[in-house]
Amino acid sequence: MTAEAPALICSAKGCRGAAAHALLWNNPSLHTEERRKVWLACDEHREHLEEFLTLRGFLRETVDAHAIPEGAG
Known part of the structure; x- marks a missing residue:
């Protein structure tokens, strides 16, 4: 059995939409x-x-939400 990855949710206030982008700052x-x-x-x-x-x-860069560099957070 494999663990499912957590859903990536938009950081905008009140938004529960699926995140497509990661803003690195x-x-x-x-x-x-x-x-x-x-x-x-x-x-x-x-x-x-x-x-x-x-x-x-x-803002430093924007990448795909599934391409967040290791160590960012």
């Missing part, structure tokens, strides 16, 4: 340059979440 005043935090986004909320992080200088 860090706050340079709190995190080291190589540290990556992750927000998940459905197609509908990707642009909004990317804009939020970009305006603050936090």
